[in-house]
Amino acid sequence: MNRRWLLYTIAGAALIALPFVYRDPYHLHILILILIWSFAYTSWSMMGRFGLVSLGHGGFMGIGAYVTALMWNHLDVSPWIGIPVALVCAGALALVVAYPCFRFRITGHYFVLVTLALSGIVLQVITATRDWTGGSLGYTPERTKGNHLLALQFDDKTVWYLIALGVWAAGLVIWRLVDRSMARYALEAISEDEDAAAAAGVNVTFEKLRITVISALMTALAGALYCQYQMFISPDTVSGIAVSLQMVFAVVVGGIYVALGPTVGAIITIALAEGLRIGFGTKAVGWDNLVYGVLLVLFIIFLPKGILGSLLERIRLRRRGVARPQSQAAPLGRAP
Amino acid sequence: MESFLEIFDIYLLEAMINGILLGGVLALLALGLNLIFGVIDVTWICYAELVMIGMYGMYYLVQYYGLSYYLAAPLAILLVAGLGALLHYLVIAPLLSGAPINQLLATGGVLFVLQSFATVAFGIDFRNLGIRLPVLAFGEMHFSYSRLLAFGAAAAGMIVVYFFMKRTYIGTAIRAIAQDRQIMALMGVDTGRIYLITSALGGALAGLAACLLVLQYDVHPFVGLSFGPITFLICVLGGLGNFVGGFVAAFLFAEIISLGGLFSDLEWGYVLAFAFFILMMFIRPAGLLARRQ
Numbered sequence: 360m361n362r363r364w365l366l367y368t369i370a371g372a373a374l375i376a377l378p379f380v381y382r383d384p385y386h387l388h389i390l391i392l393i394l395i396w397s398f399a400y401t402s403w404s405m406m407g408r409f410g411l412v413s414l415g416h417g418g419f420m421g422i423g424a425y426v427t428a429l430m431w432n433h434l435d436v437s438p439w440i441g442i443p444v445a446l447v448c449a450g451a452l453a454l455v456v457a458y459p460c461f462r463f464r465i466t467g468h469y470f471v472l473v474t475l476a477l478s479g480i481v482l483q484v485i486t487a488t489r490d491w492t493g494g495s496l497g498y499t500p501e502r503t504k505g506n507h508l509l510a511l512q513f514d515d516k517t518v519w520y521l522i523a524l525g526v527w528a529a530g531l532v533i534w535r536l537v538d539r540s541m542a543r544y545a546l547e548a549i550s551e552d553e554d555a556a557a558a559a560g561v562n563v564t565f566e567k568l569r570i571t572v573i574s575a576l577m578t579a580l581a582g583a584l585y586c587q588y589q590m591f592i593s594p595d596t597v598s599g600i601a602v603s604l605q606m607v608f609a610v611v612v613g614g615i616y617v618a619l620g621p622t623v624g625a626i627i628t629i630a631l632a633e634g635l636r637i638g639f640g641t642k643a644v645g646w647d648n649l650v651y652g653v654l655l656v657l658f659i660i661f662l663p664k665g666i667l668g669s670l671l672e673r674i675r676l677r678r679r680g681v682a683r684p685q686s687q688a689a690p691l692g693r694a695p
Numbered sequence: 696m697e698s699f700l701e702i703f704d705i706y707l708l709e710a711m712i713n714g715i716l717l718g719g720v721l722a723l724l725a726l727g728l729n730l731i732f733g734v735i736d737v738t739w740i741c742y743a744e745l746v747m748i749g750m751y752g753m754y755y756l757v758q759y760y761g762l763s764y765y766l767a768a769p770l771a772i773l774l775v776a777g778l779g780a781l782l783h784y785l786v787i788a789p790l791l792s793g794a795p796i797n798q799l800l801a802t803g804g805v806l807f808v809l810q811s812f813a814t815v816a817f818g819i820d821f822r823n824l825g826i827r828l829p830v831l832a833f834g835e836m837h838f839s840y841s842r843l844l845a846f847g848a849a850a851a852g853m854i855v856v857y858f859f860m861k862r863t864y865i866g867t868a869i870r871a872i873a874q875d876r877q878i879m880a881l882m883g884v885d886t887g888r889i890y891l892i893t894s895a896l897g898g899a900l901a902g903l904a905a906c907l908l909v910l911q912y913d914v915h916p917f918v919g920l921s922f923g924p925i926t927f928l929i930c931v932l933g934g935l936g937n938f939v940g941g942f943v944a945a946f947l948f949a950e951i952i953s954l955g956g957l958f959s960d961l962e963w964g965y966v967l968a969f970a971f972f973i974l975m976m977f978i979r980p981a982g983l984l985a986r987r988q
Contacts (some may be wrong), residue, residue, distance in 0.1 A: 412796050414740075415804075459976040468738045471799055472927040473976070475740070480969040487962030503756060600920060601810075604803045611800065645814030645916075652807025659801045660789050666856030 374524055378517040386514040389633060394523035395585050395624050396609070400621030402577030403606040404535060406570055408615050410550035414603040415456065415474030419449045419575045421598025423582030425485060425492060428500040428592060433491065433512070434576045436513040443582045448566035450572050452477075457571045464553065475600060482599035487497035497593030500586065511587050519588050526584060527622075530577060534618050537573075542566060550585040608655045614665030623667045706957060712838065714953030715946065719846035720907055722945035726853055726938060727900030733873045733936035734786075734893045737787055737906045743923030745782075745898060748809060749775040749905025750914040755824050762828060772902035778892050779898020787894070788887070806919075813916035821913040826912065836881035845907035852903045852940075856896070869893055873936070897960045925965065928972050931981055940983045947971075947983075 378387060403416050426445035430436040436444075456477050460470055485492050492498055503510035513519055537543055545566045548556035557563050586592045595601065605628070614625025632647040639646065662669055722829070728742050739745070756767035773885045786805060790798045828840040860866035868889050872879045880886050912918060929948050932941030948968050955964030 371747060410796065412800065422847075456973065459973070463976070465976070466796055468732070468799060469931055470740065471740075471796070472931045472935075476924050476928045476931070476972065478968065479841070479920070482920075483962050483965045487966060600924070604807060607800055607803060627862075644792075644819075645811040648807045648811035649815060652804045652809075652811060655802050655804030655807065656786055659804065660786075661796050663797060670840075 361547045371528070375521070376392065377519045382517075384516055387520055389629060390662050391516065391519050391523045391588060393622075394520070394527040394582055395588065396629065397622040397625040398523075398527045398530040398584075399578055399581035400606055400609045400613070400625055401527075401534055401579060402574050403616075404610045404615055405534060405577070405623045406574045407607070407610055408552035409546040409570065411567065412471050413474040413571075414471055414577035414600060414607070415572075416473075416574070416578045416606050417475035417597070417599050417602035419578040420582035420585075420602060421478075421485060421594065422449045422452060423579030424592045424597040425498065425582075427583040428498055428586050429491060431500050432660050435510050438587060439509070442580065444523055444582055446579050449575050453572050453575035454568070456623070457568055458564075461567045461571075466553070475603070476601050477489065478598065478603045482594050486593045486599060492594075495594055497591055497596075499591050502590075522586065522648075526580065531618055533573070533577070538618070539680070542569065546570060551674070574627070606650070608651050610665070611663075612654060612658050613666055614668030614671075616664065617668050620665050620667045624665070627666070662673065701707035701850040705892060707954075709837065710953045710957040711950065713842065716838070716846040716949075717841040717953060718946035718949030719752060719849040721807075721926065721929060721949050722903060722923075723849040723852055723900060723904050723907075725933065725941035725945050726856065727897045727904070728926060728930050729936055729938055729941045729959070730734065730856075730893060730900070732930070733938070734869055735783070735787065735791075736795065736892050737875070738802070738927075738935070739782070739897070739908050740799060740802045741782075741809055741850055742897075742901060743919030743926060744809035745778055746905045746908065746922075747813060747903040747914065747919040749902045750909040750912075750918065751813060751817055751822075752902075753906055753909045754914055756831045757824050757826070758822075764824070768903075768906040772899050775902030775905060776895045776899035778897040779901065782898075785889055788890070791890075810916050810919070817916065819916060821915045823913045824909055826910065839911070841907075841910035842843055847909065848903065848907055852900065859896075865889070865892060889904065893969070903922050925968065928968065932972055933973055944983055946985040 377390075381387075396487070399420060408411055422625070423445045424443075426448050427438050427441040430441040430444060431438055456473065459465070460473055460567065486494050488591060489495075500512075503512050507513055507589065533609075545561045548559065548561055549563055551568060553563055582597050585597060609628045610621050610622030611624070612627055613622065614620030628651065631650060635647045658665065698932075723744070724746070728739065731740055735959060749771050752771040753764075753767055755763045756770055757764060760767075762770070782802070786801050787798055790801055795929075811848035828844070831838045831840055831843065860867075862868055868879070868884050869892070871882075872884065872886060872889055876886070877890075908922070912921075925948060929944045930941055932948070933942070951968045951971055952964035955967040
C-alpha cells in the first residue's frame with residue numbers, strides 16, 4: 360500500500376510541477392481542456408457505472424455555465440457566489456426531474472429518454488431566452504476591469520492549469536469515496552434488482568437520488584469552469600444532446616468502471632479532435648464526430664469495458680497467473 | 696373590444712387546427728419509434744437522424760436528379776427503410792443478447808455517425824426543396840397546404856400500418872413477438888427476420904415523415920435535434936411501445952406547442968410542453984393510458 364501512495368505523490372508532484380517547467384501555451388491549453396472535461400466525464404461515470412445512464416448531463420453543464428455567466432454580466436455577482444448558485448440550480452433541476460423518475464420506478468429506456476429530453480429542453484430554453492443569453496450565437500462573460508481573483512478570470516494559463524488539476528483530483532477523490540462507501544454496494548444491488556435491494560433494506564429512491572445530485576453538481580461545476588476558462592459558451596458546446604452523448608462516448612471508450620477511465624476517454628477524444636483539426640484544418644469539420652460515432656459503436660459491441668478497463672483486467676489476470684479468457688459479454692450498464 | 700376578441704378567437708382556432716396538423720406528423724414519428732420499441736425492445740436514439748437522411752434524399756432526388764416530388768417520395772421511403780434494416784443488421788443484432796442500455800448507446804453512436812456524415816457529405820448549409828405549395832384561406836384562417844398534405848399522408852400511413860399489423864401474416868407475427876419474444880421462436884417464427892422487417896418498417900415510417908417534413912422545414916445536418924427530443928417525450932408520455940398512447944400524446948404535445956407559440960415564441964411552446972411533461976410524470980409515470988398499479 361505504501362508503494363502505491365508513493366506513486367500517487369510522485370505523479371501528483373509531477374503534474375503540479377509541469378506548468379512551471381513546460382510553458383508552451385498551446386499544449387497547456389489542451390491539458391486544461393482535458394482536465395476540465397475529464398472532471399465532467401468522471402461526474403457522468405459516477406451515475407453511469409451503476410446503470411443510471413443519463414443523457415441529461417449536457418443540461419446540467421449548460422446550467423452551470425450559463426447561470427454563472429448570466430449572474431456575472433447582468434447582476435454583477437462574482438462567480439465565487441455565482442458558481443454555488445449555479446450548482447444549487449442544477450441540483451434543484453436534478454431533484455425535480457429525478458425524483459419522479461426514481462419514485463415511480465422509471466428505469467432503463469424510460470430514464471434515458473426522460474434525461475435526453477431534459478438536455479434538449481435546457482438547450483431550447485437557452486435558445487428561447489436569446490435576449491439575455493445570446494441564443495445560439497453564444498455568450499461571453501464580460502472581461503473584468505477590476506480584481507481578477509474576484510472575477511475568477513486569469514490570463515495566465517498556469518493558474519488555470521492548477522485550478523483544473525485541483526478540481527480534477529477532487530473529482531477522483533469523490534469517485535474513490537463513493538467507490539469505498541456502502542452506497543456503492545447499495546447502488547450495485549439496485550442496478551441488479553431493485554425489488555431485491557429494497558427488500559434487503561436499501562432505500563432505493565434515496566440512494567439513486569443522492570448519486571444523481573452529486574453527479575449533477577459536479578457536472579455543473581465543470582460547466583462553470585469551462586465557461587470561466589474559455590470565456591465563451593454557446594448552447595452547442597456546453598449543452599444539449601451532443602454534449603451528453605460526448606460524455607457517454609468518452610467514458611465508454613476510456614472505461615466506465617475504473618477511476619481513470621473517463622480521463623483516458625478525455626485524452627483520447629480531445630487528442631483525436633485536435634489531431635484532426637491540425638492535420639486537416641477546416642476540411643476536418645464533422646470528421647471527428649464521424650470517427651467518434653464509429654468508435655462508440657465498435658467499442659460497445661467489442662470492448663464494453665473500455666480501453667483502460669480492459670487493460671487493467673488483463674494485467675490483473677496475468678498477475679494472478681490465471682489464463683482465463685477475457686469475459687466478452689460484460690454488460691456496460693446492467694439490465695434494468 | 697368586440698372586434699379584438701373576434702380576431703383573437705380566429706387566431707386561437709387557427710393555432711389549434713395547426714396544432715392538430717402538426718400532431719399528425721409527430722404521431723407518425725412516434726408510431727415508428729413505438730413500433731421498434733414494442734417489437735425489438737430497442738430505442739433508436741438516432742431516429743430523428745434517419746429522418747434527416749431521408750430529407751437529404753428527397754432534396755437530392757428532387758433538386759439534383761430532377762424527379763417530381765411524388766416520384767421521389769417512394770424512393771426516399773425505400774432508402775430510409777433500407778437504412779433502418781441496415782442499422783438493425785449491423786448494430787442492433789450483434790447486441791441483442793447484451794444489456795438493453797448498450798443497444799441504446801450504440802444507436803447514440805449511430806446518431807453521431809449520421810450527423811457528421813451529413814456534415815461531411817452535404818455541408819452545413821440549409822437547403823430546401825424549392826417547392827412552394829399554396830396557402831389555403833379558409834374564412835379568415837390560413838393553413839399551409841404542405842401541413843394539410845403532411846397530416847393527410849401521415850394519417851394514411853398510420854392506417855396502412857394498422858391494417859398491415861391486423862390483416863397480414865407478418866403483421867400478426869410482429870404483434871405476437873411484441874407480446875412474447877421467447878415463445879414465438881418456439882412457434883416457428885423466424886424472429887431475426889421479423890426484427891429485420893420491423894426495422895425496415897420503422898425506417899419506412901421515418902422516411903415518410905422525412906418526405907412530409909422536407910416540405911415545411913429546411914434540411915441541415917442538425918435538423919434532427921429540432922424534433923428528435925420532442926418525439927422521445929411523446930413516446931415516453933404515451934408509454935413506450937403503446938401505440939394509442941403515443942397517438943394521443945402526439946396531439947396533446949402539438950397543441951401545447953402550437954398554442955404556446957401563439958402567445959410567445961415557438962421555443963417557449965417547447966418549454967411549456969416540457970413543463971407539462973414533468974407534471975405528467977408525477978401524475979401518470981408509466982404513460983398517459985397506463986393503469987396504475
